[in-house]
Amino acid sequence: MRDFVYTSQPQRVVFGAGSLQHLAREIEALGARRALVLSTPEQRGQAERVAAMLGAHAAGIFDRAVMHVPIETAREAREVARKLGADCAVAIGGGSTTGLGKAIALDSGLPILAIPTTYAGSEMTPIYGLTEAGLKKTGKDPRVLPRTVIYDPELSRSLPVGLSVTSGINAIAHAAEGLYAQDSNPVMDLMAQEGIAAIARALPVIRRQPDDIDARADALYGAWLCGTVLGNVGMALHHKLCHTLGGSFNLPHAEVHTVVLPHAIAFNAEAAPRAMALIAKALGAESAPAGLQALARDNGAPVALKDIGMKAEDLDRAADIAVGNPYWNPRPFGPAERDAIRALLQRAFDGDPPR
Numbered sequence: 001m002r003d004f005v006y007t008s009q010p011q012r013v014v015f016g017a018g019s020l021q022h023l024a025r026e027i028e029a030l031g032a033r034r035a036l037v038l039s040t041p042e043q044r045g046q047a048e049r050v051a052a053m054l055g056a057h058a059a060g061i062f063d064r065a066v067m068h069v070p071i072e073t074a075r076e077a078r079e080v081a082r083k084l085g086a087d088c089a090v091a092i093g094g095g096s097t098t099g100l101g102k103a104i105a106l107d108s109g110l111p112i113l114a115i116p117t118t119y120a121g122s123e124m125t126p127i128y129g130l131t132e133a134g135l136k137k138t139g140k141d142p143r144v145l146p147r148t149v150i151y152d153p154e155l156s157r158s159l160p161v162g163l164s165v166t167s168g169i170n171a172i173a174h175a176a177e178g179l180y181a182q183d184s185n186p187v188m189d190l191m192a193q194e195g196i197a198a199i200a201r202a203l204p205v206i207r208r209q210p211d212d213i214d215a216r217a218d219a220l221y222g223a224w225l226c227g228t229v230l231g232n233v234g235m236a237l238h239h240k241l242c243h244t245l246g247g248s249f250n251l252p253h254a255e256v257h258t259v260v261l262p263h264a265i266a267f268n269a270e271a272a273p274r275a276m277a278l279i280a281k282a283l284g285a286e287s288a289p290a291g292l293q294a295l296a297r298d299n300g301a302p303v304a305l306k307d308i309g310m311k312a313e314d315l316d317r318a319a320d321i322a323v324g325n326p327y328w329n330p331r332p333f334g335p336a337e338r339d340a341i342r343a344l345l346q347r348a349f350d351g352d353p354p355r
């Protein structure tokens with residue numbers, strides 16, 4: 001057994017179909033009395049349902065969450081929280097909404113109660129992202145870790161199939177990189193393998209039967225596990241490439257993860273053979289990179305950057321940004337690896353097999 005450090009995170013997770021019914025109980029347990037309910041414009045209906053459940057404990061609704069948390073939106077939401085005297089943020093939605101709650105908590109220390117409706121896993125991490133002048137910056141702060149998470153599979157039944165698949169592969173990406181993280185540990189390894197397997201099992205069923213509550217529960221269970229891994233161990237090349245492509249070129253988050261993951265994993269294959277074997281086993285595949293691309297392709301997800309808005313003329317700049325400020329990675333990818341990263345991005349742009 002290798003040496004390791006494992007630090008548990010102070011969170012409460014309530015999981016189960018219909019568990020939204022416990023919202024008032026969980027708000028009381030936080031000692032909160034004036035919750036600001038957060039959502040995207042598209043999910044305002046769910047925010048209104050949550051506010052109605054909270055009754056007098058709802059201070060108001062802020063429904064302008066958007067992807068990558070623009071600093072302007074963060075400042076607006078912080079001001080609304082202050083004016084309403086909010087003592088808690090209730091984020092019902094995906095990573096964008098949870099991310100807005102994190103921006104408020106980063107500034108005020110307000111506790112967050114997260115109600116995830118995608119598989120992004122942000123609810124399980126102390127990682128935040130803020131975008132200013134076209135540059136996305138991420139950081140870690142214990143204040144942004146949601147205190148309580150209510151996972152109700154009923155709420156993800158309305159998640160479109162396409163986003164269900166890509167958001168599920170976003171979650172798998174957290175676990176895959178966690179298996180070769182510089183600070184990996186046996187607890188996270190176990191959660192990563194179980195999380196990958198649960199999501200890989202669930203996605204084909206969701207594609208055929210989006211209303212299948214057992215498959216939705218499996219996917220959300222996998223998202224919880226994979227998000228926990230992301231919250232506990234470091235990100236590497238894959239996440240760096242996705243933050244570069246998402247933040248600097250405004251590409252859709254979950255789709256970028258889906259396209260890039262097979263190629264990033266292939267780049268690390270020789271440097272992380274144990275992780276490759278564990279990922280392949282969890283997928284039920286012969287090869288981790290090929291198995292990940294097949295999971296996307298066979299479930300109708302995009303496999304090429306050119307199909308999700310990337311421009312060929314931006315590939316050079318993307319490679320330069322990625323190697324300019326690299327994350328730790330089992331295979332170093334600083335400026336000396338710029339050509340290899342550029343070649344990786346070309347394969348991802350064209351939708352070629354990973355190698």
Ligand SMILES: NC(=O)c1ccc[n+]([C@@H]2O[C@H](COP(=O)([O-])OP(=O)(O)OC[C@H]3O[C@@H](n4cnc5c(N)ncnc54)[C@H](O)[C@@H]3O)[C@@H](O)[C@H]2O)c1
Nearest residue numbers: 040042068094095096117118120122125127156158159253
């Ligand atoms: N900090 C972290 O640990 C972390 C982890 C993962 C992702 N993120 C961030 O989260 C953002 C992406 O989050 P996401 O992929 O969950 O997408 P999202 O939250 O942006 O949601 C995408 C769209 O789907 C809609 N939607 C979400 N759930 C729905 C449902 N159940 N039914 C119908 N529509 C629904 C949303 O309203 C939105 O319009 C990015 O900014 C990413 O950087 C952060």
Ligand SMILES: O=C(O)CCC(=O)CC(=O)O
Nearest residue numbers: 099127128129138239242
């Ligand atoms: O919170 C962010 O926007 C940065 C962390 C993140 O998005 C993790 C991921 O890439 O899925």
